[in-house]
Structure formats: structure tokens, C-alpha cells
Amino acid sequence: MSAELSVTENEAKYLKLIYRGQCEESTKVRTTAVAKSLGVRPATVTEVIQNLSEKNLLWHRRYHGVELTKEGIAEAQKLLRKHRILEILFTDLLKYNAQRACNEASKLDYRASRSLINAICKAYGHPEICPCKKVIFSDPKCKKK
Amino acid sequence: MSAELSVTENEAKYLKLIYRGQCEESTKVRTTAVAKSLGVRPATVTEVIQNLSEKNLLWHRRYHGVELTKEGIAEAQKLLRKHRILEILFTDLLKYNAQRACNEASKLDYRASRSLINAICKAYGHPEICPCKKVIFSDPKCKKK
DNA sequence: TGTATATTTTAGGGGTTCCCTAAATTTAAA
């Protein structure tokens, strides 16, 4: 029973960004880079990172980078699964290009329920790759048959 | 140029509720009823109503009810259009029932962009009635041809 | 190896939004 602290929508944005950097691009995630990317000041990034750290979603070594914990990775993957399934919906149904689909998905992913995402996933044949060729994480609750 | 103040997601919830009461059920919208409906205290409702009133979205006569202004009605209809188009998506694509579609739509409607909604509207042939038989307001920017 | 420069973190605030309780006030009903 991991007294799972909830993640705010803003924190979710950080998690997705950090995950992409750390796990998909293998770059060292730097405070300043995150700040530029999100349009806030470095001090703000440090603060949010400290909150995420208190929630055990990442590991923070002062003046060095951050590293997502197992829980942080799991949370980021849940979020990115939602994001990418929504991208599939928008490219398939609405013929959006990858960029636009990503934009719209970013506005909704955090709010989309797990069951909604799984229903969409099923409707589109359990896709494994999103429009920008990244992997779509699977959900054990999302039955293929 | 109506220096249009933005509406928070919570305020949007109030607007939708008040619109349904006032315009679709012709009931007098009472503070206590809203409070029960949203699970908050009456004093909280009064406060939010005062904010909406300052944004010129409704008219508040102390100790009597509220009445949406023209701007309030327009805003509520924009929100409900989004809500109902999303309901169409979920019932058509995912075979959700009206109730469930409404639940999911409630989580996303506020965040869905106008253009996304119009794209979905087009994809589903510009529906005019939502799953629970309410009217789907039209958007002049949503071209039928 | 120092020292200058860049990066990051702390300290100290501020604003918004949403919520609450308790005490008034006003309305409506008996």
C-alpha cells in the first residue's frame, strides 16, 4: 500500500518532460533546461522538483541532476500512455499531424481516465507506436481480446 | 473588445450547472441546491457566484437567485457544446452509454480546444443532439461543408 | 591550482483559487 501521493497537472508536465529526457533521449536533465522548456525560472523548477522528490517520484542530488525513481517512471509511463493514445485518436480520426495531435493531447492527457484511454486503445487495435514513433506503454488492464 | 476575463475550470462547472438549471429546466437556481449538487458549503457557492458576477457572467440579486447574463449564456453554451460533442465521440466510437459518456466528458470538456471540438464535430457529421437528447449548440467556425 | 563564470539552490514573498466555520442577515412560512 504505497500511500500514493497525487500528482498535480503541473507536476505531471514536469514528469513527462523529465521522462522524455532521461529515458528516451538519455540526456542529463538540467534545471535550466527544464526552466527554459517550460517558460519558468530555475528557482521554480527546483521547487517543483523538491515536491516530486518528497512524493518519491524522483531522486534529487543537489546541484547535480534528477533521476526518476521506479515510481516516477511508472507514473510518467502512465501519463505518456494516455498522451500517446490520444495522439493516435487525433491522427486517425481527425487526420491531425503528429505535432498538432501532440499539442491537443497535452491539454487532455492528465485528465483522461485510465478506462477511457483503454477504451480508445481497444477501438484503435491496441497500437504500439505513437505518431512520432515512440512506444506506447501497455496497460495490463487493457485487454487485447 | 470585452476584456474577457477567463473562467477557471471550477467556475466552468458552476456555469454549466447554472445554465442547465436556468435555461434547460427553467428552475430557479438556488445556492443550497448548487452546494448540494457540487458537494460544497453554501458559503462557498456564494463566493464563486460573486466571482462570476464580477466577471459579468451572471447577475446576482442578494438572497434571490442568479441569472446568467448574455456573456454567461454564451460561455455556458461554448462549454456545453464541447461537453456534448465529446459525449457523441464516446458513445459513437466507444459505445459508452449516455451516463458514462457524460462523466468522461465532464473531465475533459473545459480543456478541449475549440478547434479540436470542431474537428470531432465534423468527423461525426455535425450532430445536433447529444446522447441525452439535449441540443448541441453550433459554432459558426464549424463549417458543414 | 585558482579564480571567474555559469548553474543551482535557498530565503522570503506574493497571488489565485477553492474551501470552511460561525455569526449575521434576509426571506418565507406558520
Added chain:
DNA sequence: TTTAAATTTAGGGAACCCCTAAAATATACA
């Protein structure tokens, strides 16, 4: 007209997110 119900004020509080200025640390290069 009194009383009960509904509503509003008054006065707080907590969560979040953001900022500037100053301190601490790391890094890069003479």
C-alpha cells in the same frame, strides 16, 4: 409576528505555482 430556513458576510486556512535576490556549488580555463 415570530420562527425556521436560506443566504451572505467575516475571517481564516491550505495548496499551488511563480518570482527576485542572494548564497552556495560546480565547471572550465588560464
